[in-house]
Amino acid sequence: MSQVASTSLATSTPAHADARGGGAPPRAGRREWLALAVLMLPVLLVSIDNTVLSFALPQISQDLGPSATQLLWIVDIYALLLAGLLVTMGTLGDRVGRRLLLLVGAAGFGLVSVYAAFATDAGQLIVARALLGVFGATLMPSTLALLRSTFLDAGQRRLAIAVWAAAFSGGSALGPVVGGWLLEHFWWGSVFLINVPVLAVLLVTAPLLLRESRGTRAGRFDLVSVALSILAMLPLVFGIKTIVHDGVTGVGIGALAVAIASGVLFVRRQLRRDEPLLDVRLFTRGVFTASVLANLLAVFALAGLVFYVSQYLQLVLGLEPMDAGLRLVPGALAAIAMGLLAVVLARHAPLYVLVPAGLLLSAAGYALATTLTSTSEATIVVVFALVGAGAGLAETLTNDAILASVPTERAGAASAISETAYELGAATGVAVLGSVLSATYRGALDLPAGLSAEQATTATETLGGAVAVAGEVPFGEAVLDAAREAFSRGVDLTSAIGAVILVGAAIVTAILLRRATRTGGRAVAGAR
The missing domain is CATH 1.20.1250.20 (MFS general substrate transporter like domains)
Known part of the structure; x- marks a missing residue:
């Protein structure tokens, strides 16, 4: 095992770790593998949501009558906020607890899914998609970080990550199949309602199987760094999408300029702080x-x-x-x-x-x-x-x-x-x-x-x-x-x-x- 891996494993101190005086880390048992099954649920949902909506757009266009701009935002706002908030939410989980953040995110994702399914106009659906992006950003870093603290043995952790990655890849490819089947039998809102029963299972089983995990040196939450990280990520993704859709325009270039400037300021601030929002080192x-x-x-x-x-x-x-x-x-x-x-x-x-x-x-x-x-x-x-x-x-x-x-x-x-x-x-x-x-x-x-x-x-x-x-x-x-x-x-x-x-x-x-x-x-x- 590499030196960095050995160091990271040696510093692991979850509640279920036993003291072995420098011996091998404890191996996962039945509870930990059941916990992996629970952690796969939000991974499947987020990855399916990345691809399932595109098949519902024709029906949404007929029922809600969005403008071309509104239709673009219905598609894009989810990825924009998800990408923009991942770093913030991952660091927040280190501080307040990754299981707690996962449960809050799952509850919010489920409630907003219902709101999205019954949206009556394009504006409501855009708001719903934005909120899904916010709560989706709480789910993914939490699952991978909890997996890291649950599986301390390197070989078992690698297998668990393989299963986790398989759920992500499988969910992305299942999105079109699931979307196609649902739209042949139900209305467009069904592509959002499929989230609800899965998240209900997660909310019931997660407190029973997942142990809380958080960073041991959590400091004060830096709101300025949060703002800079969002200003770096959101305009970056928005600028890329704008240039692809409209060509090289002032709006797209301006968005990328804001992203780069904010990113530079973010990195400089992290390097100066004793407890950075994100350890860029x-x-x-x-x-x-x-x-x-x-x-x-x-x-x-x-x-x-x-x-x-x-x-x-x-x-x-x-x-x-x-x-x-x-x-x-x-x-x-x-x-x-x-x-x-x-x-x-x-x-x-x-x-x-x-x-x-x-x-x-x-x-x-x-x-x-x-x-x-x-x-x-x-x-x-x-x-x-x-x-x-x-x-x-x-x-x-x-x-x-x-x-x-x-x-x-x-x-x-x-x-x-x-x-x-x-x-x-x-x-x-x-x-x-x-x-x-x-x-x-x-x-x-x-x-x-x-x-x-x-x-x-x-x-x-x-x-x-x-x-x-x-x-x-x-x-x-x-x-x-x-x-x-x-x-x-x-x-x-x-x-x-x-x-x-x-x-x-x-x-x-x-x-x-x-x-x-x-x-x-x-x-x-x-x-x-």
């Missing part, structure tokens, strides 16, 4: 920094692929939403299987080999995706399986390394950084790869004559817009052929760029982790 740990980077890029690959493959399946190949979602299930299973296999692989190979290998698996999936326009539908299943397997391997090992490389009292903060990397990876994956796809689509689209200026603009913006326009004109098949050809070219180029990014990330991650291993002992996940 964690990034001086090589394993920690490299693992956060790899975590972000693994999710970057998965989220970016889901963004355009889901459109390809539905709008190019003509599959129904649920059928399209089912095509992604093998990828989810591959992510789960590889995450669990990582526990075994970590006994035989070091972190600096396994994590880059995961990124290279995803790169291979993207390389194969460059052939989608000339291959069969089955190729998509293989593509998503490769990317999912790579993400499952990299995420499991990096989450374990992130937690093992910090003291227990900073587990909430480290967990929050890990989850923030996840959200930023998802946002930037869609932003970067989505912008490449959109630009290529617009440049390659050659529409037939006869469309009005408004119809041509609509068809040029998105493939979905082109499909809608095709239903309005007698030569709709020609519009569809042109749009699908342009989108397919965009998929090829976007996939090639994604593959290059992932290969570069694998090389950089291997160098950073190898260097950290040489200077700090053997890699955490590679300990045997």
Whole structure:
């Protein structure tokens, strides 16, 4: 085990730890494994919520009649607040108690889910989605930090994190399937109501199975740092989304400038304080920094692929939403299987080999995706399986390394950084790869004559817009052929760029982790 891992385990002092005078940490029993099952519940919900809403947007548009701007906020406000508050909530959990924060967040998430399901106008739904983001930010850092304090044995902790990561990957891929099934049988509010019974089980079982855990050196809560962290994260995600949607505008650039300035001020303030909101010195740990980077890029690959493959399946190949979602299930299973296999692989190979290998698996999936326009539908299943397997391997090992490389009292903060990397990876994956796809689509689209200026603009913006326009004109098949050809070219180029990014990330991650291993002992996940 690495030196940093040994140090962090030695400082663990949860209520159930026994004094062994420097011996091996206690192994988890039945109660701890049941606690893991409880901790998986909010993980599944938050990950499903990340993808399930997109399938309900047509019904929401018909029932609530939102404007284009309101519809954008219904989608975006959840991720904006979730990403912006993760660091704050993770550090808050270190201070007030991670189980307490989890229970408060679960209760709030359940109540707001009911409010969202029965919203009567777009404004109410935007408010509900914003509150879901706030309470969602309390759930994820709490689950990972509680997992760290529950499983003290390194091998058991790695397996528990693999199960946790599998729940996250599985939930993300199940979102389209669950959403498709619910919308075939119920109204759009059902995609929110599914949260309620699951959270009710969590609220009953968590006090019985989860032991409270908090940092041992919690100081005064720094509201200025909280404000700066929010001003760094919210404008960052907002700026990325704005530039993707509207191009390079003053609003998008201004948001990014605010984010960068606030981030610099935040870091400087943390370095000056004895009890910082977030210990940015964690990034001086090589394993920690490299693992956060790899975590972000693994999710970057998965989220970016889901963004355009889901459109390809539905709008190019003509599959129904649920059928399209089912095509992604093998990828989810591959992510789960590889995450669990990582526990075994970590006994035989070091972190600096396994994590880059995961990124290279995803790169291979993207390389194969460059052939989608000339291959069969089955190729998509293989593509998503490769990317999912790579993400499952990299995420499991990096989450374990992130937690093992910090003291227990900073587990909430480290967990929050890990989850923030996840959200930023998802946002930037869609932003970067989505912008490449959109630009290529617009440049390659050659529409037939006869469309009005408004119809041509609509068809040029998105493939979905082109499909809608095709239903309005007698030569709709020609519009569809042109749009699908342009989108397919965009998929090829976007996939090639994604593959290059992932290969570069694998090389950089291997160098950073190898260097950290040489200077700090053997890699955490590679300990045997």
